[in-house]
Amino acid sequence: MQLEYFHMIDRIVDLNVDEKKIVVEAQVPKESTIFEGHFPGYPLMPGVLLIESMAQASGWLQLGVFKFERMPILAAVKEAKVRGSVFPGDLMSIEASLAHEGSGYAMTEAKIRVGGKLRANSTLTFTLIPFPNADMRRYMDAIAKRVGFPQQADSP
Numbered sequence: 001m002q003l004e005y006f007h008m009i010d011r012i013v014d015l016n017v018d019e020k021k022i023v024v025e026a027q028v029p030k031e032s033t034i035f036e037g038h039f040p041g042y043p044l045m046p047g048v049l050l051i052e053s054m055a056q057a058s059g060w061l062q063l064g065v066f067k068f069e070r071m072p073i074l075a076a077v078k079e080a081k082v083r084g085s086v087f088p089g090d091l092m093s094i095e096a097s098l099a100h101e102g103s104g105y106a107m108t109e110a111k112i113r114v115g116g117k118l119r120a121n122s123t124l125t126f127t128l129i130p131f132p133n134a135d136m137r138r139y140m141d142a143i144a145k146r147v148g149f150p151q152q153a154d155s156p
Contacts, residue, residue: 003032008053009094012148015064020098022061024147026053030089045086050120051077054110057094058124060149062106063140065098066128071136072106076125084119086112092119104128 001008013023028045035043055074062072086092096110106128112120131137 001026001029003029003034003049006052007143008049008056009060009147012060012150013093015061015150017064020061020065022057022064022096024057024060024094026092026094028086028088028090028092032088035088043088045088045090047080047082047120050082050086050112051080051122051124053092053094054096054112054120054122055124055126058096058108058110058126060144060147061096061098061108062126062128063144064150065101068137068140069130070128071131071140072126072128074124075105075127078123078125080120080122082120084114084117086114086119090114099123101128 001010008026009024010027011025013025015022034046038044038046059072091114093113094110095113096108098106099109100107104127106126108124108126110122110124111118131140
């Protein structure tokens with residue numbers, strides 16, 4: 001996880017495009033300037049970054065399901081719940097499933113677990129757009145390689 005670049009996902013553990021489900025891992029860094037203010041003496045992963053982590057896991061799922069033909073952009077967060085704290089050094093397991101897709105939108109259900117215990121969950125809505133330019137597509141291809149995106153999932 002590279003918080004300063006908003007790269008929340010470290011590794012894709014499982015991507016099942018037929019079942020429209022993904023599992024990813026994200027190792028919360030032991031040290032980050034974010035924890036200096038959130039909170040001094042009791043560092044916690046901010047809830048908004050937990051939501052961003054679920055959104056990115058959901059985004060990788062959609063890139064796989066839609067074969068990199070459309071780019072998911074977070075449009076709405078519903079029913080977001082933080083059910084427990086996530087601390088520096090924790091390994092988050094993030095699951096997402098595609099609940100609905102149509103009319104240029106998609107909805108996912110996502111959960112974060114640490115050590116098997118539920119820490120957060122949310123229903124997320126995305127706008128699906130064409131990749132805005134070749135640079136963005138190349139950037140996403142490079143990130144896909146870094147997180148271990150299955151090559152067969154990104155071919156049309």
